[in-house]
Amino acid sequence: MDKFIRLTAKACSLDLPNVNTDQILPARFLKVPRSAELAHLLFYDLRRDADGVEEPDFPLNRPICQDAQILIAGRNFAGGSSREAAVYALYEAGIRCVIAPSFGDIFAENAVKNGLLAAVLSEDQVFELGAAIAAESARLITVDLEQQAVICGNRTFDFSIDPVSRNQLLNGWDDVDLTESYKDKIAAFKATDRTRRPWVIPTG
């Protein structure tokens, strides 16, 4: 897994609350394997009209948001379905960090597993950050995970993230490899559990 330590990149503000995973990647595209094609399908129905033509007003369609790697989103970003392909679509489109007042729990987990940072700022801070970016011609901001800070011009916003996710992103840990090192404990648990809860094994 890619580490996330510090990123300076262009930010794009998606000023909408409750953008759920059905909006990030509509269900009809869930058949698509992980590939560059997902970048094209990101926010498909928000980004395009009924004929598939790009809406010029949608933030990510604006020239000023070209090559943005940081997305600033509204409250309850990516709630809903557990589809990890929502993270793949963001990642394939070049997004490495999403900043929002709150995230769907499953999305936040999926993001960490793919090296994408989901950083939490308060609703007021997200609003201020959006305004600060609009004032910066280059729209470049820095997200520093070690310091848990978003830096925009002369403004610094301290963000929150749980220590487990922070640890995993900073180290780029691979869960499966990590779990491998607990092999003996798992075997011991399983042996004890079979006598403690024999009814767990399906009978059929």
Added chain:
Amino acid sequence: MSKPQTLIEKLWSAHEIARREDGAALLWVDRHYVHEGSFHAFAQMRARGRAVVEPRLTFAVADHYVPTRGRDRPIADPAIAAMVEKLEANTAANDISLFGLHDPRQGIVHVVGPEQGLTLPGLLIVCGDSHTSTHGAFGAYAFGIGASEVAHVLMTQTLWQKKPRLMRINVRGKTIEGVAAKDIALAVIARVGANGAQGHAIEFAGRAITALSMEGRMTLCNMSIEAGGRCGAIAPDATTFAYLKDRPFAPKGSAFNEARETWAALRSEDDAAFDREVTLDADAIAPIVTWGTTPDDALPIDGNAPDPAGESDPVRARYVRDALDYMAIAPGKKLTEIMIDRVFIGSCTNARIEDLRAAAAVLSGRVSKVPGLVSPGSSLVKRQAEGEGLDRIFRAAGLEWAESGCSMCVGINGDIVPPGERCASTTNRNFRGRQGPGARTHLMSPAMVAAAAVSGHLADVRPLLAGRSV
């Protein structure tokens, strides 16, 4: 004396293998349900050259992409057929039991698991689907996971998790007639908010909860995720044990009795502490419908759609305006004046036998004014409903009686609400485009969907129940 534990804490500690310094715990997984969406996870596993470590604890169901009509013919869309075939190939290659397209036990994974007695109290259950919270109705710790976590469970039968905060939702007293578990769920979500339970495991408690059947409890726990909750759970009791007895995969005889003793202890101690408690009065809950594009946009049927002009918060006003615009509802419109184009009765939320009975009780002897689709929660529910003659009631009302699957809840098998059409639906998400691009969804209970069908508009089911036994 040790600290009094909550139900969730008891479930958690029974599965904890190890804990890291940063607080992450490695948990043992008792049941892993997979469906067609697992193809990413199997690909990840193959890329590592690994195998499924506990195929006996892994069960697969074909539900998301299966056709609900014409099962005697090959699936017409090759991309959809490929999804069903991939599940067949991945499960066969890994010795995993599959309730496949033509298995008489096929259905929606969150209906099939409990129906088969695979879901039991005290288990830790995961599935790559957010509505896995359904299984918490049995006093299991059950939650949805993403593809990387599915791959991790396939390869290790464990999962790294952060301990959730604890929320108890108490629903006191007794519900009034015409109010179903779905109405309780929508009332809870409206109160807590669509992200109000984020980071929390929810325990539902109170007289109105214990009075629910297992079907009702599953509907409620299913919708926990729509309040943002990590999972929902209800302490198992006599209702739970009666449901489980003699289910195909449940323990039998003395093993069942021994298990029941363990299960009976799965309850929050009297003095156990929660991070947050929310209390609702059951008798204040009326039949509810959603008007907007998130499940917390839920109001009693006798109310009016909101008016952005009446919102003091400009962000909220903009949200309301956008949602009403998408839904094509005039600000302040009476909810019972909203005309519908079709109905859908189905999904892991509301397609169990009790749900079909509730809808049929309203539809019996009446005709739907709009077309509609009924997709039972499982093939066994379908057969049971046919045994009770419910299929004849749906057909006589003009609705289509179909096979079981996720169907029009998510639309990926091709069952969609056409663009711009408005659907009264027993499903769980009224998100933009959820039932198909441009589709407009109103969530409600099965009886309320039936009431909308016979009225042609959103309607209060209560007057339609007069003189009928439900």
